[in-house]
Amino acid sequence: MRALTVRTPGEIILEERADPFAGPGEVLVAPVAVGLCGTDLDIIDGRIDPAYVRYPIVLGHEWAGTVVGGDPAVAAGTRVVVEGVVPCRACGPCGSGDTNRCESYDEFGFNRDGAAADLLVAPVRLVHELAAHVTWESGALVEPTAVVYRALERARPVPGRRVLVVGDGTVALLAARLVHLWSPATVTVLGARPAQEPLALGAGATRFTTEAAEAGGGYDLVIEAAGSAAAVTAALGAVRRGGNVVLLGFPGNDVQVPVSIDDLVNGDATVSGSFSYTSSAWASVVSLLNAGTLDLSFLVTHRFPLERYGAAIEALRAASEARGKVLLEVA
Ligand SMILES: [Zn+2]
Ligand SMILES: [Zn+2]
Incomplete structure (x- = not known):
């Protein structure tokens, strides 16, 4: 599979990697749309707090995709979003619902490989199904929306x-x-x-x-x-x-x-x-989208195929025109 990897600050490449496989309690997901944001630039440039990133890292923490295999609890072909923060569910903050402050920091696209790739493995417990009418654009925006919602x-x-x-x-x-x-x-x-x-x-x-x-x-x-x-x-x-x-x-x-x-x-x-989002904020945003109360498609102004990631990053760094969300189209 292809994976957009920041090897070390300042060095980003689209590399070939072996396909991952889903273990027990996991699903294999094919990302379709992946948003880029200023935090990705911070990761690329090495400006982010070192406690919240590891290198090399596959980018991509704002995304939606299609389940292609793994745990049968979610059928292959289901359109989904996956919570990016992976709570341990055993610590004090997790117990009180403050999963954004889980004592074991673990997040896709930061210290766990993200979605700017053809495939990604995720715990099935973090998967949320999108209703048929919810656009990929809206799905890719669930992550930053959950941050704001929280x-x-x-x-x-x-x-x-x-x-x-x-x-x-x-x-x-x-x-x-x-x-x-x-x-x-x-x-x-x-x-x-x-x-x-x-x-x-x-x-x-x-x-x-x-x-x-x-x-x-x-x-x-x-x-x-x-x-x-x-x-x-x-x-x-x-x-x-x-x-x-x-x-x-x-x-x-x-x-x-x-x-x-x-x-x-x-x-x-x-x-x-306010740091990140809780599992409950994430679920609330998905409910608003699935109910048709919220549609976020209006915010996407730039789309690039994954292989044109360089142009996407440039659009993010400097735009003279109106710029909303910059999306990478993976599939
Ligand atoms: Zn972001
Ligand atoms: Zn925890």
Whole structure:
């Protein structure tokens, strides 16, 4: 099989590997669509926290595919998504449902080979079937959507809130879409590139701007999804007293931001990080897709066959035009 492998930071190749085989309790899946994101660039470039990656690694943590063999609990031909975090189910956090914080970190595309390959083996317990109407594009977006869903589920905004999303990449656009499940009054997106405006409005933003001064402040809920030091500073400065800031972006291992502690204390603010997703957040997103409540296809703007991974990575690094999700088509 082919496998898109980062051998070591800076060295990525599409290599031939022996086909894997499914053991007991496992299924063999043929990935169809694999999304790339900024975290993949961090893995390629070696910017990611070393505790959360190993090299060599096959990329691909946002994907959907077809079961082709293995455990008979899922029939061959079933269209599926597979949770990327592999919880041990034995530790304290797993026992309380916080599977994103499992004490044994194990995740496809990070320290376990991912889906940018013709085949992948996965535990059958992590497999979720997609309804026939759910597109491959939506399936490939379940992973980042579950990340956003988990953060919002934790923040639990009551209806009528003023929401600011900082960022204009996939996670930010998904946040602008998903927060509507909690009936906000307004959703402002503070982006970096004017070309992203149509995607942001399509996602459900009521307003899009690239000027922090225009976005203003006094927000009930601020979701930081840009992953830069400047964006974190903007997010912290835009929350109202008593409001909530959720940090989702990764500025890079060891990036620091000066914070006015007095402002946070006087502002009675809640600032929280949200890491990855729980099994239950993943299941909720699949339910929304299967019920037809959510369709994420609008977000995919770039598609490349697997062998053109170089062009896909370039599209991810620099785009002057509107850019949503960049997909690799494997099958
Ligand atoms: Zn990602
Ligand atoms: Zn665990």
